[in-house]
Amino acid sequence: MAQPIRVVVTGAAGQIAYSLIYQLAKGDVFGPNQPVILHLLDIPPMMGVLEGVVMEIADCALPLVREVIPTADVAVAFKDVEAAFLVGAMPRREGMERKDLLSANVKIFKVQGEALDKYAKKSVLVLVVGNPANTNALICSKYAPSIPRENFSAMTRLDQNRAQAQLAARLKVPVDKVKNAIIWGNHSNTQFPDASHAVVDVNGKDVPVPQALNNDPWLTNDFVKTVQTRGAAVISARKMSSALSAAKAAGDHMKTLWQGTTPGQFASMAVISDGSYGVPADIMYSFPVTVKDKKWTIVQGLPINEFARSKMDVTAKELLEEREEALAVCSH
Secondary structure, eight states: OOOOEEEEEESTTSHHHHHHHHHHHHTTTTOTTOOEEEEEEOOGGGHHHHHHHHHHHHHHTOTTEEEEEEESOHHHHTTTOSEEEEOOSOOOOTTOOHHHHHHHHHHHHHHHHHHHHHHSOTTOEEEEOSSSHHHHHHHHHHTOTTSOGGGEEEOOHHHHHHHHHHHHHHHTSOGGGEEOOEEEBOSSTTOEEEOTTOEEEETTEEEEHHHHTTSOGGGTTHHHHHHHTHHHHHHHHHSSOOOHHHHHHHHHHHHHHHHOOOTTOOEEEEEEOOSGGGOOSSSEEEEEEEEETTEEEEOOOOOOOHHHHHHHHHHHHHHHHHHHHHHHHHHO
C-alpha cells in the first residue's frame, strides 16, 4: 500500500462535497490502492453538520480512509495537503448575477491562496470548483506565489461532461462513444462548447461528430446554448445548483490531473493562459489539455473557424473584465 496522501475539501458540509467525499474515500479519484487522509474545512456554524458527515464517512467503512480531520481552521485544513478541492463558496441562487458572486467569493479565495502558500505542499494540485471558478482560481494562485501557477486549475469538466452527454443523446450512442468535445473559456454562459474536433466511435472507427451529424445546424445553435445555460436550467428545476454532477466532474478533473489522459483523448480544464490560440495571457481560460506525470499541456494546432473565433473572444473578454473586478476587490 502507498503512503496516505492528505486531501482537503473546502465547503465540506455542503451539497457538492457530500457527493464528492465518497468518490475520494472510495478510491475513484486517486486510485484503488491510494489511502487518503481527508481534511474537511467549513465555517464555524457548519461544524455540527460536518460532524454528521464525519460519522457517515466512518459508517461507509471504506478501507482507504486513514483519518478524517474536520476543521474551521485554514492552518489545519491546508497542512501538508497534496490535493485541494476548493468547493466552498457562496452559491449562486436563482436570479443572482455572476458579478454578485464575484465580490463575495474572491475574498474567500484570497484567504485560501494565502493558506495554501503557507501550509500546503509546494507540489499541491489545486482545483477550484466554487464560482466564479476561473477568476477564483486566478486570485487563489496570485496569493500563493510559492506554488507554481500551473498547479492551479478551475473546473470546466462539468461543462465538458454536459457537452459529451448532449452529443451522445443527439447521435443516439452511449456517452463513452463520444470524445474530445471541448469547452473554451469561462465556466459561465459565455463559454464556448465546441464539437468541431469531437469524434464518435461508429463500429470501432472514429468519425468526426460534425460529419456524423451531417452538418446539423443544431451544433452551432441549440447544442451551444443548451450547454451554456445548463447550470441555470438545473437551478430552475431543482431550486438549487448542480451538486451530484458537479461532484462527479470535480472527481473526473482531479483523476485526470492525477492519473493522466488516455492517448488520443484530451480534457477541458481552465488553466493559466500562455497566449495559445490568441487568448490573452494571464487569465484562467478553459483549453483542451493532455496530462502526463501530473503536468498538463495545452493541445496545439487545432483549426479554429470564424464562428469559433468569435465565441472564444467573447468569453476571453468576460474573463478580462472579471480579472479587473477581482483585483479591485482584493486591493480594498
